[in-house]
Amino acid sequence: MDFPDDLMHLIRTDEPLGPLAWLGIGGPARFYAEPINTGDVQRLVTVAAEQGLPVRILGGGSNILVRESGVDGLVISLAGSISSEIAIDGTEMTVGAGAKLSHAVIKSVGAGLGGLEHLVGIPGTVGGAVVGNASAGGRDIGSAVKSVNAIEKDGSTRTMTQQEAGFSHRKTSLVGLTVLDVTFALEARDVLALTKRMQKLWISRNASRPTEEPRIAMPFVDPDGMPAKDLLQTVGLAGIREGDVSLDGQHPQYLIAHSGATSDDCLRLIERVREQVLLQTGIGLQLNLQIW
Ligand SMILES: Cc1cc2nc3c(=O)[nH]c(=O)nc-3n(C[C@H](O)[C@H](O)[C@H](O)COP(=O)(O)OP(=O)(O)OC[C@H]3O[C@@H](n4cnc5c(N)ncnc54)[C@H](O)[C@@H]3O)c2cc1C
Numbered sequence: 001m002d003f004p005d006d007l008m009h010l011i012r013t014d015e016p017l018g019p020l021a022w023l024g025i026g027g028p029a030r031f032y033a034e035p036i037n038t039g040d041v042q043r044l045v046t047v048a049a050e051q052g053l054p055v056r057i058l059g060g061g062s063n064i065l066v067r068e069s070g071v072d073g074l075v076i077s078l079a080g081s082i083s084s085e086i087a088i089d090g091t092e093m094t095v096g097a098g099a100k101l102s103h104a105v106i107k108s109v110g111a112g113l114g115g116l117e118h119l120v121g122i123p124g125t126v127g128g129a130v131v132g133n134a135s136a137g138g139r140d141i142g143s144a145v146k147s148v149n150a151i152e153k154d155g156s157t158r159t160m161t162q163q164e165a166g167f168s169h170r171k172t173s174l175v176g177l178t179v180l181d182v183t184f185a186l187e188a189r190d191v192l193a194l195t196k197r198m199q200k201l202w203i204s205r206n207a208s209r210p211t212e213e214p215r216i217a218m219p220f221v222d223p224d225g226m227p228a229k230d231l232l233q234t235v236g237l238a239g240i241r242e243g244d245v246s247l248d249g250q251h252p253q254y255l256i257a258h259s260g261a262t263s264d265d266c267l268r269l270i271e272r273v274r275e276q277v278l279l280q281t282g283i284g285l286q287l288n289l290q291i292w
Contacts, residue, residue, distance in 0.1 A: 017066045023257045024215045026066020029075035046155030048074045059128030066292045094183045097127025109194045113186035115144040117198040121205035127179040142167025146185040151178040170221045210248045215257040221286040229253040235280045242269035
């Protein structure tokens with residue numbers, strides 16, 4: 001794989017991905033870049049496409065499980081490197097994909113704009129949240145999106161409407177594209193009331209999370225009509241362990257990577273849980289976690 005001279009300063013080889021993922025495990029990226037401007041992101045995507053090199057976009061790393069073999073391709077990190085700017089115009093807010101979702105939520109609430117406050121406490125970037133249509137309390141981020149600016153696989157840029165982005169339950173048609181920024185259409189509301197609502201949600205979200213465990217993930221999508229937490233408790237899988245990975249005993253919707261955990265442990269645990277749930281309930285649990 002040959003990168004043009006003007007991109008070489010951005011490219012690192014065999015970059016460990018474990019430290020960049022919330023689960024803290026997994027192998028290296030064959031090529032890795034943290035571009036600082038949109039033009040470089042576009043060039044990287046184009047060059048990789050021309051040479052048939054697979055590309056993966058990294059946000060905050062809170063929803064990925066990297067295999068032990070790592071990624072045989074180019075990983076482009078957008079977390080904090082390219083635009084994390086947030087601009088407000090009336091009731092619209094445009095946010096760079098690399099911005100933390102928590103910053104966007106706090107900024108919108110502080111400006112008296114409602115529509116994102118229910119997402120408080122979800123880790124990661126705005127890009128990651130929009131691509132995976134992150135949701136909380138039964139409401140997804142896609143419902144507040146007006147448009148999405150993204151790079152196509154061939155390197156061309158495109159602005160998509162909410163409809164074109166295809167938001168459905170924890171899914172979008174943005175997978176495989178590189179989201180650069182997102183414009184939200186929000187509603188003018190009372191700042192104090194919004195702030196109180198956000199604080200209340202923040203407290204209840206923290207109470208339903210294993211706070212002592214730094215290396216966690218939320219592997220499953222809530223199936224229709226029942227939170228994954230309740231389902232896993234009902235079928236007796238809370239606390240189940242495989243090697244050095246377990247589901248939390250109190251909050252089984254979270255997977256915990258203990259000291260010594262490997263990606264293979266995670267994959268084995270996930271498969272065991274899915275098999276058991278299918279066997280006992282007939283429900284096919286969908287994965288939220290992206291396996292790299
Ligand atoms: C403690 C905890 C709590 C969580 N709570 C929730 C919750 O309540 N609701 C919920 O929906 N999720 C939740 N999650 C899952 C996760 O935080 C979200 O899915 C989050 O939106 C992922 O964002 P990220 O930036 O970390 O994405 P990453 O993990 O970096 O990436 C996830 C996927 O998005 C893609 N991606 C990231 N950025 C871009 C971009 N700019 N362009 C194109 N593709 C991109 C990646 O390629 C990857 O496939 C939780 C996770 C944890 C660890």
